[in-house]
Amino acid sequence: MSTDNHLLPNSRLTKPTVSSENGGASNTGSSxxxxxxxxxxxxxxxxxxxxxxxxxxxxxxxxxxxxxxxxxxxxxxxxxxxxxxxxxxxxxxxxxxxxxxxxxxxxxxxxxxxxxxxxxxxxxxxxxxxxxxxxxxxxxxxxxxxxxxxxxxxxxxxxxxxxxxxxxxxxxxxxxxxxxxxxxxxxxxxxxxxxxxxxxxxxxxxxxxxxxxxxxxxxxxxxxxxxxxxxxNESPRWLVSQGNMSDAEDVLSQLRGISRQESRQEIDGWIQGSQSVRNFSDLEARGNSQPSLGADLHLDRPSSTRSSLRDSESITLxxxxxxxxxxxxxxxxxxxxxxxxxxxxxxxxxxxxxxxxxxxxxxxxxxxxxxxxxxxxxxxxxxxxxxxxxxxxxxxxxxxxxxxxxxxxxxxxxxxxxxxxxxxxxxxxxxxxxxxxxxxxxxxxxxxxxxxxxxxxxxxxxxxxxxxxxxxxxxxxxxxxxxxxxxxxxxxxxxxxxxxxxxxxxxxxxxxxxxxxxxxxxxxxxxxx
The missing domain is CATH 1.20.1250.20 (MFS general substrate transporter like domains)
Known part of the structure; x- marks a missing residue:
């Protein structure tokens, strides 16, 4: 669905959840x-x-x-x-x-x-x-x-x-x-x-x-x-998909009127949601009820998360x-x-x-x-x-x-x-x-x-x-x-x-x-x- 998919910080591959109707980090900044x-x-x-x-x-x-x-x-x-x-x-x-x-x-x-x-x-x-x-x-x-x-x-x-x-x-x-x-x-x-x-x-x-x-x-x-x-500016979501985290944080800070730290939290929500929903669907399709070893999502690994987000955008018509x-x-x-x-x-x-x-x-x-x-x-x-x-x-x-x-x-x-x-x-x-x-x-x-x-x-x-x-x-x-x-x-x-x-x-x-x-x-x- 929208690019603001968000999960709570629990990194295990469980069913995606949200912290509020508006989606936690994705609702950072209301002005x-x-x-x-x-x-x-x-x-x-x-x-x-x-x-x-x-x-x-x-x-x-x-x-x-x-x-x-x-x-x-x-x-x-x-x-x-x-x-x-x-x-x-x-x-x-x-x-x-x-x-x-x-x-x-x-x-x-x-x-x-x-x-x-x-x-x-x-x-x-x-x-x-x-x-x-x-x-x-x-x-x-x-x-x-x-x-x-x-x-x-x-x-x-x-x-x-x-x-x-x-x-x-x-x-x-x-x-x-x-x-x-x-x-x-x-x-x-x-x-x-x-x-x-x-x-x-x-x-x-x-x-x-x-x-x-x-x-x-x-x-x-x-x-x-x-x-x-x-x-x-360019779309912050697209900048993230290209691994350009610094520019994405700057753009999002301007759009929301928030700090870079708050914009990074929203971006982390995009990355986490994109990975988790995709990996959860893949596991279910294989008939697995538990995530495989090493499947935890750690947001302190930006290179892998950016790569995942880039890959998620590459599907053809x-x-x-x-x-x-x-x-x-x-x-x-x-x-x-x-x-x-x-x-x-x-x-x-x-x-x-x-x-x-x-x-x-x-x-x-x-x-x-x-x-x-x-x-x-x-x-x-x-x-x-x-x-x-x-x-x-x-x-x-x-x-x-x-x-x-x-x-x-x-x-x-x-x-x-x-x-x-x-x-x-x-x-x-x-x-x-x-x-x-x-x-x-x-x-x-x-x-x-x-x-x-x-x-x-x-x-x-x-x-x-x-x-x-x-x-x-x-x-x-x-x-x-x-x-x-x-x-x-x-x-x-x-x-x-x-x-x-x-x-x-x-x-x-x-x-x-x-x-x-x-x-x-x-x-x-x-x-x-």
Missing amino acids: FTPHLLLSMLVACLGSLQYGYHMGELNAPQDYITCRAELNPGYDDSVLGRLGLSQCIPLTDSQFGLITSIFSIGGLIGSLVAGPLADSYGRKPISYWNCSIGIFGAIYLFLSDSYYGMLLGRLLAGISCGSLIVITPLFINEMSPAHLKGSLGSMNQVSINCGILITQSLAMMWANMLQWRWILLFGGLISLVNFVLLFKI LEYWNDPKYRYPRRVITTILMAQQFCGINSIVFYGVKVIKKAFPDTAIIINFCISLVNVLITFFSSPLVDHWGRKPLLISSSMLMSVCSFMICFGIIENAPVLLVTFVVLYISAFAGGLGPIPFLIISELSHSETVGVAQSYGTTMNWIATFAVGYGFPALNSIMDGYVFLLFSAVAVCFSVYVYKFVPETKGKMDYTDVWKNLDPRVAYIQ
Whole structure:
């Protein structure tokens, strides 16, 4: 699960225990320090880029594809004098592929991000991601053809696919145990802020003269992120995995506002938890009930503990996929991350203006902005509930409410009831923001063994990208065939997912290690697998 796994100092290989709900050493230092705040803000700019590119084509679709009336004064505008076309003639299918190829790029980025981040660090990979994002935005801005738009969106997707893996890792590895849920929710808040920014700019720039500036602005966010990365430190958890204990202690002291000695105690908890859970599982798999001679864990042997922690980070995506001991967590992660998309959220993120335009042709962009604003506010103010109520109740209640709202959205479209439609779109977004939005990316590391956190984040994000592509590419076609009835499919998926969470997903609130998470649901996963 999270990288803050902690054991009491008893070094015998017994079942892992914790000293408190928040985990002893991993909860050292409770203040929200300025350095932690800055680190969270900079890390979350990666998620903000992801949200921005997700929503950037929503409002200007008709202007990009030449469906709006051409502006006769375009040739005298800045973009016209640069020789750029006023619009790009595109079919619905072509625009759908431009929208969804972002997910293919994201899939590529998420597949490579985890292993690269484990090998080279979180910060160096973030620099590369921002560089690719800058180049992709410039390419989109200058594109005058279908294939140019495809390439620009693909590059943006690669950048964001990697960033959406790195950001949760950064947040998880820098956060104190008692703030992991609240700070982890900031990942989704940042995504929603990115979407909100696109809708804000759309009210100014969604027209025939200025739509290209929306595409370029994403590069400015990447540039700001690139510069601010120089102001924060590398993840202390990654520094420990590389044996760089001194720098890790310095970084952790700044993040927590504590002494080096206290930061060393927290680091010892990481090392001890990683070794003990791993060795305990290995012994149980061999059928041994007692640890072998010399298996005691002594924290005065830093070279061996660092080596163990480094080795625990080296698992590959293929090993994670094939190893049966990760089968159950892998299934749960797959279901949660794909269901997040198959409940239909990106039908609104990608095509919300088009859906609402049928009911409110003159104010669809403004209404979509208001919906995005509600999304941000609900996600932000509901973030403490993740730690207060727990992950599982919020997932179930969020999914069930989304199911009801999807059904009513269908009814509003079919019966041409615009007020009903917009009301339940707002409620639908609110339900997503309160549970199914922030929790999936947060819960990956909490469901995973410490040796698989990085690769599990890549794997889960990859599954999410596959589902995102399916919804992004398939929704226009399904919507043209089924009209509003397509939302009945989303409603059914949400009901099925709620049942799945109730039966098969463990609660991770207050659980400090992989064993503690899985022991009640399936002891074989915790002790043998």
